[in-house]
Amino acid sequence: MGLQVLWSFGLACLDVYALRIKKDLQSPILVSLFVVGDWVTATLSLAAACSSAGIAVLYSKDLGICRSEHLPCGKYQLSVTFAFITWFLIALSSYLMFWILVSV
Numbered sequence: 001m002g003l004q005v006l007w008s009f010g011l012a013c014l015d016v017y018a019l020r021i022k023k024d025l026q027s028p029i030l031v032s033l034f035v036v037g038d039w040v041t042a043t044l045s046l047a048a049a050c051s052s053a054g055i056a057v058l059y060s061k062d063l064g065i066c067r068s069e070h071l072p073c074g075k076y077q078l079s080v081t082f083a084f085i086t087w088f089l090i091a092l093s094s095y096l097m098f099w100i101l102v103s104v
Contacts, residue, residue: 001086004086004090007041028104031097031104032101035094041090042087042093042094045086045090046091049080049084049086052079053080053083055076060077
């Protein structure tokens with residue numbers, strides 16, 4: 001997810017720069033770079049969410065650590081839920097970027 005933060009921050013800086021100099025960023029090469037970057041970060045975000053969900057299931061269901069020890073398993077499960085919501089939004093963004101690439 002750290003890569004996603006860096007990618008999103010870089011795109012935000014590029015958007016602010018483009019707005020300041022009033023330049024259009026819809027060249028096919030640049031948009032294809034954005035599409036590939038969004039696909040990579042979406043795939044990595046899904047992998048991170050799935051592995052975190054696996055650990056949450058392991059702790060709560062298989063090992064029973066959440067019942068015996070004082071771990072914040074509810075907070076961990078909530079963060080896994082937010083990771084899947086984030087992945088869904090990233091996947092939606094990459095899908096929309098693909099259609100912008102097709103229209104350019």
